[in-house]
Amino acid sequence: MPTLVHEFDWPDRVVVGTVGRPGSRTFYLQARAGSRTTSVALEKEQSAVLAETIDRLLDELMAEPDNRFSIPAEAPAELVDDQPLDQPVAEEFRTGSMRLSWEPRTLQVVVEAFPIAEDDDDLDDPDDAEPDEVLVVRMPVGTARAFVQRTRAVVGSGRPACPRCGAPVDEDGHRCEQPDVL
Secondary structure, X not given: OOOEEEEEOOOOEEEEEEEOOOOOOEEEEEEEEOOEEEEEEEOHHHHHHHHHHHHHHHHHXXXXXXXXXXXXXXXXXXXXXXXXXXXXXXXXXEEEEEEEEEEOOOOEEEEEEEEOOOOXXXXXXXXXXXXXXXXXXXXXXXXXXXXXXXXXXXXXXXXOEOOOOOOEOEOOEOOOOOOOOO
């Protein structure tokens, strides 16, 4: 069966957002072009790592001695997107692995998200080598910087961390595993 590719070459919007309350939020990577929207679920940690990796990639490209790319050091204000996810959020799949690359011809960051692979006993079957679906988003560098800024804000807006042990503190309190310091 051929892979279903949800492809966004120059998206109108690409964001990470959440549904739910802190402590029980579901994170989504959402892309939109015109009236077509695709949302894939991902973990909070995946969101944070994706933002950090995109930021590092852009910084490395800026630092190249023969840098011929016009990469902004910060998110252009007109590209910052603080709006909620487009509704309704229809999850296409839960993200397992992701791949990040750079397309120098179009000056775009390319994000590929693949569904969690099912644990099959017959993993040597070559027909199972291709994923059933993939989300491919190609975003220009300014959009990528804005994506990083928003994703960091979304990840950081969860439950506060305990100042002693670093674990998240729920609305109904927290049982700290660290002994009291005298």
